[in-house]
Structures are given as structure tokens and as C-alpha cells.
Amino acid sequence: MSATVTHHYTTTGLDSRKIAIWAFIGSECMLFISLISTYLIYKGRSVVGPLPHEKWTDPSTGHTFAPILNIPVTSMSTFVLLMSSLFMVLALAAVQNKGRPLPANAGWWTRRLASSQLWLFMTALAGATFLGFQAYEFTSFVHEGLTIRTNLFGSSFFTLTGFHGAHVTAGVLWLLVLLSIDARRGLGPNDALNVDICALYWHFVDVVWIAIFTLVYLIR
């Protein structure tokens, strides 16, 4: 279970990998805020529909497009992503506490809480479910006539949410790698920092979605 642990202490006494992931997250903040800025600047400036919150009638055909955003579906996917963050912290706690004896009267639920494989799997599953919701949303938008080339809303919306979806995809792959390592040799306290770094990335993806959900989907 215990691989050789290599430490990367800096002059601050902090592990360089942890500093690196926080610096990376800081730079990612700038990336996503630039994409959100672009979306907000273009908001309401599309000359053709479909539009996010308003009906739009094509003057040439007379066809009326309904507001395109599907709030119930997106609310569900938001909830799934929020829950994935809970699963992630439970996975990290399970890895950190691996090897510690459970109380003699530990019940079924306490034993489940100590299973890092279960929580890593649940986190990856929730991430994949979120991606499924996004694939459904993108597909339905295209069927309703909104593509990345249709109007300013389509361009900025697909770019912003597409970048976020790509980050979620990377996170799911990262989680699956950790899960396979856990299944092969078991993750223990010596691996906790590696899981922690993945967890920080995953939570960051979650907080980005918190902002997107409000600014893009809820605010009209």
C-alpha cells in the first residue's frame, strides 16, 4: 500500500506541488473570468435568435423560437456537481484515515464512509452524469437551431460552458486514474497529497460552475 513518499518542500516549508496547484487554480480563475466577461459583454446583443430567456420570432419565416435555456435540467446537473464535491471530500478523508482502526461497533455506514474507492467512484460518476446533462443540453440546443455560429449568445455560451465541460472531463479522467491506483495497490495516507491536489482541482471546477449557473442561467 505504501509507495516511497517523495517530499517536495520549498523554503516556505510547504510542498511545491500544493503551491503549484494553487497557482494553477489562480491562473484558471483568470481564464474563466475572461470567458465570463466575454459572455456578459455580448449578453443581449444577439441580432438573431434563439435567445436564452426570451422568445424570438424569425422575421423571414415567422417561426417563433422559445427561450432556449432549460432551467430544470441545469438545476439538476448543478445539484449533481455540488454533490460530487461532497463525495470528493469524503474520498480524501477516507484516504487520509486509511489504516486507522474503526470502532468495534462501527456500523455499515461508518464502514462505507471509510471506503476511498466508493467515494472516488461516486465522484467520477457524478462528474460523468454532469457531462451527460451537458451533452443533452448541447444536443437539444443544436436541434432547436442554436449552434456556436448562430449568434453572439451561441458563440459565448458554447465557448464558456464547453471550456468548463472540458475541465470536468479532465477531472473525471484524473479521478479514474486515482480509482485504478486505489483498486490496484490501495491509496493510503502517503498518497493523500496526490488525492488532495485532485480534490482541489475538482472543487475549483465546481465553484466555476456555481458562478456560471447564476450568471448565465438564472440572471436574465
Place this chain on the structure above:
Amino acid sequence: MDIHLAPDSAEAAAHVPHGDADHAHPTWSTYWKVALILTVITVGEVWAYYLPSFVASRAFVPTLLVMSALKFVIVVMFYMHLKYDHKLFRALFTGPLLIAATTLIALLFLFGHLTVLHH
């Protein structure tokens, strides 16, 4: 939740901040409570979206922004355990975030789009 592994050498040991390992760590029950709070806020946001009178009011956008910011801060402080971590990590995160947020506000002003905040 920061993991403090034993340093490899005496030199490294000298650089490990004393007392870091004694930081208060969130417990499982804290994580569940945080998840519950996040869910309640999200339900509140969606509920507000479906209240036409509230959507038409001037309080709609600020309320949603505050709720979203609250969720953001809760996740960062508890799930990303920034509340319990070293100050350097806080600086690495909040520094770029503040610069980016300032740029966002400046751009919205420049493009005459800050009306989005006034609905």
C-alpha cells in the same frame, strides 16, 4: 485538511511551519452540513427564478449574486479547506481572483453593460 508528511531531512524539518499539523480539521458532519447548506441555497436560487414578481424587482439580481457568492465562498473555505490552510495558498487564489474580478467589472463599465447588475 492539509497533509503534513514528515520531512526528509533536518533542513526540511526546519522549514516546516510549527503548529500546522494542529489546525482544526473539518469533520464528516461538517461536510454533510456544508452540502445541505449548498443545496438549500441552490433551491433558493431556482425558486427565486420562478417568482415573476421577484424577478421584476430590483432585488432579484443582487440577491442571486449574493447567494452565488456565498456558495462560492463556502466551497472554497470548507471543501477546498482554504480556511484551514496556509496563508500563501489564500494569496495565490485570492490575488488572481481579485485582479480578474476587477477586470470583469472594468470591462462591463467600458462596454456600458453594468446595467446587468441593475436588471
